[in-house]
Structures are given as structure tokens and as C-alpha cells.
Amino acid sequence: MDSQNDVQQFLTALRARLTPEKAGLTSFGGERRVLGLRREEVAQLAGVSTAYCTRMERGDLSTVSESVLYALVRALQLNEAESAHLFDLSKAASGPRCESRAKPEAQVSPVVAQLLDTMRDVPAVAMKRITTTVGSNARSFFLDDRAKDFYLDWETSARSAVSALRLLAGQDPSDKALMALATRSTDFRTWWGGHTVRTHSSGTKRINHPIVGEMSLNFETMMLPSSGGIMIAT
Numbered sequence: 001m002d003s004q005n006d007v008q009q010f011l012t013a014l015r016a017r018l019t020p021e022k023a024g025l026t027s028f029g030g031e032r033r034v035l036g037l038r039r040e041e042v043a044q045l046a047g048v049s050t051a052y053c054t055r056m057e058r059g060d061l062s063t064v065s066e067s068v069l070y071a072l073v074r075a076l077q078l079n080e081a082e083s084a085h086l087f088d089l090s091k092a093a094s095g096p097r098c099e100s101r102a103k104p105e106a107q108v109s110p111v112v113a114q115l116l117d118t119m120r121d122v123p124a125v126a127m128k129r130i131t132t133t134v135g136s137n138a139r140s141f142f143l144d145d146r147a148k149d150f151y152l153d154w155e156t157s158a159r160s161a162v163s164a165l166r167l168l169a170g171q172d173p174s175d176k177a178l179m180a181l182a183t184r185s186t187d188f189r190t191w192w193g194g195h196t197v198r199t200h201s202s203g204t205k206r207i208n209h210p211i212v213g214e215m216s217l218n219f220e221t222m223m224l225p226s227s228g229g230i231m232i233a234t
Helices: 002-018 039-046 050-057 064-077 078-094 110-118 129-145 153-173 176-185 186-192
Strands: 125-127 201-208 213-224 230-233
Touching: 039 064, 050 064, 050 078, 050 186, 064 078, 078 129, 078 153, 078 186, 078 201, 110 230, 129 153, 129 176, 129 186
Parallel strands: none
Antiparallel strands: 125 230, 201 213, 213 230
């Protein structure tokens, strides 16, 4: 993943979707040459110079302070997932961290194992991160010809997988596996370029099971902070 290019496209997309009216700015009419806000309008809302705003939009977040990032969050009216993605991109732009890359894998504690044992009526899985799960789902959506028959709301589910992967890509720009789909699926490449980021911690999946038939399955993801970031998905 090209972090600088991703920053540029992400910030440009965010600016393009926000009109002066929605941002609380006075519009004097006339033809506007850009979609959404101009750079100088974003700079005004964030309390920085236009030159500084231009530098950030060109992909340079390497020395941007947290206060300026929070100002951008407010100026561009970002939601929680978009804010997290912006901060992840800023961390990636600052270069590798000093901490060791080799970290012990999170282990399921006896308490979590006991919790899973009590959930006998629903399928449940404990996991450290959702990268593998979401990545597997995305490959299924885009590379398996049977996916459009299996998922009754195929496009909605596929777009959700892309936006979840985009969020994860900001956390780990070195994960080249995330980009493999772009070379094999036009739909994935198009939606990936939209830079939409979303969290999908709950919802409903509608599937056409080859034996049972049509089914609606609810899902929920619960974070367990006291267990080293372990998540339980049901």
C-alpha cells in the first residue's frame, strides 16, 4: 500500500463530499470548480494555513500533531472509523516504530474459554484481529463465482468487506496481501478506490444456504479489553 498516495486520496475524497452549507460556511453562489470544499475552506475550518493543508493533502502527515489531526476530524466531520483511519495513516507516515515487531500472540484466557463454552447455542469465535477473517470473506465475495448466489445482498456485503479491509490497511500498510484482490477484481478495485472506511461490529447477513435455503443471520462482535484485545464474534 502506498501510504502517501492513500493519504492524498482519502483526504481529497473527504473534502469532496462536504459542501460549504454542511460545513457551516457562507456560500456566495457562483460556479465552483471543485466538488465539496476548497482547500482554503478546509484550512479555515481546521485553523491552519492553506499551505499546511495543501501539504497534508499531498500525503505528508509525517510531522502533523495530534491537535491538527483532531482539527481535521472536526473540520471534515469524520465519524469514528474515519477518524481512526486518519490517525493510522499518520502513524504510518511517521515511519516504523521503535518497538519490537516480534510480539507474543494473544492467548485465550481461562475466563474467555469458559465464556465460549457457555455459548453453546450460537457459533462463536475468539480472535486477536479480524484481518484474516475479513480478508477471507473478501476473497470469497470477489473470486468465488458462487458468491452472488450464496449472498442475497451480495453488493452490500462485498462493499462492507472492502471498507473493513480499507480500515485495516491503515493499521498495517505493509500487509501486501490486502492488495492482491485489486489485480483480480474490477469491483474490488473500484470500491477500494473510494476510500470508504467503516466498522462492521454488528448486523445481519442474508444467505441462500444450498441445503436449508434462505437464512438471515445476525452477527455481533465484542471487544474484551482486559484480555489483550481479544474479540469474540458471534
